[in-house]
Amino acid sequence: DWDLHLSTLFTEVRLRPQVEVRCADSLxxxxxxxxxxxxxxxxxxxxxxxxxxxxxxxxxxxxxxxxxxxxxxxxxxxxxxxxxxxxxxxxxxxxxxxxxxxxxxxxxxxxxxxxxxxxxxxxxxxxVTLAEQLLQNWHGSRQDKVKALIQHCGFFDVASNRPDASCSNEQFKP
Structure with missing residues (x-):
């Protein structure tokens, strides 16, 4: 199905019935x-x-x-x-x-x-771009980096009920 295949492409802009501008996520x-x-x-x-x-x-x-x-x-x-x-x-x-x-x-x-x-x-x-701002705080442990990413992208409220959530793959194993 052509539409299904097109949905897997992640270009900066995509023409649909409307114009999708997809390059500005996680602000x-x-x-x-x-x-x-x-x-x-x-x-x-x-x-x-x-x-x-x-x-x-x-x-x-x-x-x-x-x-x-x-x-x-x-x-x-x-x-x-x-x-x-x-x-x-x-x-x-x-x-x-x-x-x-x-x-x-x-x-x-x-x-x-x-x-x-x-x-x-x-x-x-x-x-200084947002990516450069993020990289300025990109140091420390994996947990520190995840916290920096969550805070930078504004996901803090979503994740605040799990501030010490593990960053390992254990949580994704069946």
Whole structure:
């Protein structure tokens, strides 16, 4: 069954009846709504969409592959054309904020949803990705690493009733 096979692919974006953006999972709780706000600001405002596309449009598949290979190592410091991914992120964040503000004024809402982008603004200006933040605390025993991961990803409330849960495979054996 073709649909079943497609469900096993984990690409960054997947076209279904809707567009699935799958690259932003396990975010800290204060950033969960940031992704929705960013995408809404960029995708649902024609001006922001066109400007973002001008900045992000790949010139070749080689450029995409090279940037992808470097980004997982260099994060926001990855070279991107005349600057870095941090520069591109700043530009896209500004475009998203502008797009959300225009949407707010068209709908006569009292408050723009651009405030959901504030956490992302701090992250970009700091120049340290969430993965880099996690790796800064990635030391100690396996238990310490699991606790750091749980805390970083916002799973603390879920796991708080089992703070001393074993990290061994024993719990998964039949």
């Amino acid at each position: 800290p709780p204060h950033l969960v709504l940031t992704v929705a706000a960013l995408l809404k600001g960029l995708m649902y405002d024609e001006d922001s969409f066109q400007k973002a596309w001008e900045h992000c449009r790949p010139t070749s598949s080689a450029e995409v592959a090279q940037t992808s290979r470097q980004a997982w190592k260099l994060g926001l410091k990855t070279p991107w054309r005349e600057g870095t991914l941090q520069d591109l992120a700043r530009t896209c964040l500004t475009l998203a904020r502008d797009g959300l503000d225009r949407q707010q004024s068209r709908r006569c809402q009292e408050r723009s949803e651009s405030y959901f982008l504030n956490g992302l603004d701090r992250l970009i200006e700091g120049g």
